Amino acid sequence: MLTSHRPGAVRLPEGQIMKISVIGAGAIGGNLARKLGAAGHDVQVADARGPEAVAPGVLETGARAVTLDEAVKDRDAVILAIPFGAAAQLTDLFASVPAGTVVIDTSNYYPHLSGRVEAVEAGAIESVYTSELLGRPVIKAWNAALAETQRTKGVPAGTPGRIAIPVAGDAEEAKRVAMRLVDDTGFDPCDAGALADSWRQQPMGPAYCTELTLDELPAALAAADRVKDAAVRESMAERFAALGADPTLEDIVEMNRAAHR
Template identity: 35%
Template sequence: MKSTRRSIVKSLGVLAALPWLIPASRAFAVAPTRIGVIGSGSLGGTVGRLWVEAGHEVMFSSRHPEQLQDMVEALGPRASAGLPMVAAEFGTVLLLAIPFEALPQVGRDLHSAYRGKIVLDSTNPWGTSSSDVYREAHNLGVAQTVAKYMTGARLVRAFSAVDATVVATSASRAGGRIGMPIAGDDAEALRVAADLVRDAGCDPVVVGNLAASASFQPGRPGFRAHLTAPELRRLLGL
């Protein structure tokens, strides 16, 4: 099992390093995915929109979903809005794009809906805070703290090291598409994450297991480097 996982991750890394081998529209021909976006701010809204445009069905969520109606109506029938629990139940894959301080409550409240599902985690502890969850992220690491509160999720750190405005323009960027660092312990979840990164107009760079995501958390070299995939791989020594 471990050798198979290493082989899959190695293959994904090779593809990420050689984006010209992959059609710009999509790396793998798969059916549209039902995606629940938990937190529809700048990052969640941007990535969700790109997924809708790529042909996926996306439910954006908020505690006040009525505030998202103008956005989903503009995106068309593949977009919808709902409460976080409804979006978590809707998606076969979830994007976690919430304020870091909300992590313990979201982990508790949505546990029955996200358990066993692939969760792309884009959260980060921003600025300073005296909260316990910030303290844990500082002491344990960001990914380890998210894993503690999102028990049972098939976590992949993804969309956590890039600015939403850069993701929005990546596909047409003059210098080449942005390399998106991703990391996780589940080989199949990594494969799905890599696919969805491509559909958002970026090139996946598989860094390693979940612990390896420390290299692109805030304060580390890979955080908001906004480089092409080959450049990012060189920066991170991959």
């Protein structure tokens, strides 16, 4: 079932400082590290190439660069901001992560970037596949908003027109934690159902990178169609090329919305 929640509608751990690690220091991981650090959380960032590979700007709100081993020790939540399929390289690392640590997956499956994954092409749900690679449950969040949207359009709770981000997962308490963190990054969290439903927020469905509000997002999630959305995804490179050499964020969002009109 798809339901929407405004901040405060569920019992989120409001005001609690959390120990969070972000694995991956690219555009998404960097955004999350900065925003969660600015929200007052204890944030660590790890890159597979080592702490020295984390750009200084990622640490500007107080996050610390650490090793991968350090990133999974004594953390309330670990956010995976890594390419789809790379979780296979973290299986041994996560074998020692306590069951109570919330693991959040932000990845998206793009065959032209990661190569075709047979299991996903055969129908496996992307984040269910990631969960199986890690050998533990995950929550899906932050994958359905462009990096530039996340960087520039987060606003305080209650701001009219605030963009919503879908959050899917099977463990309700872990999902509530993820929803609180989405709120802390400047977006309304929307309960998008079980992890098996997370295909509804994957590329290139009506809910994917279309900057919808909390009132609009549930209908977009419900309108997702796996066959049509896969076809839209396959045509993305052609449609993106049609935007010209220097498309704006607004151009890209409109392109995504137009694909489902």
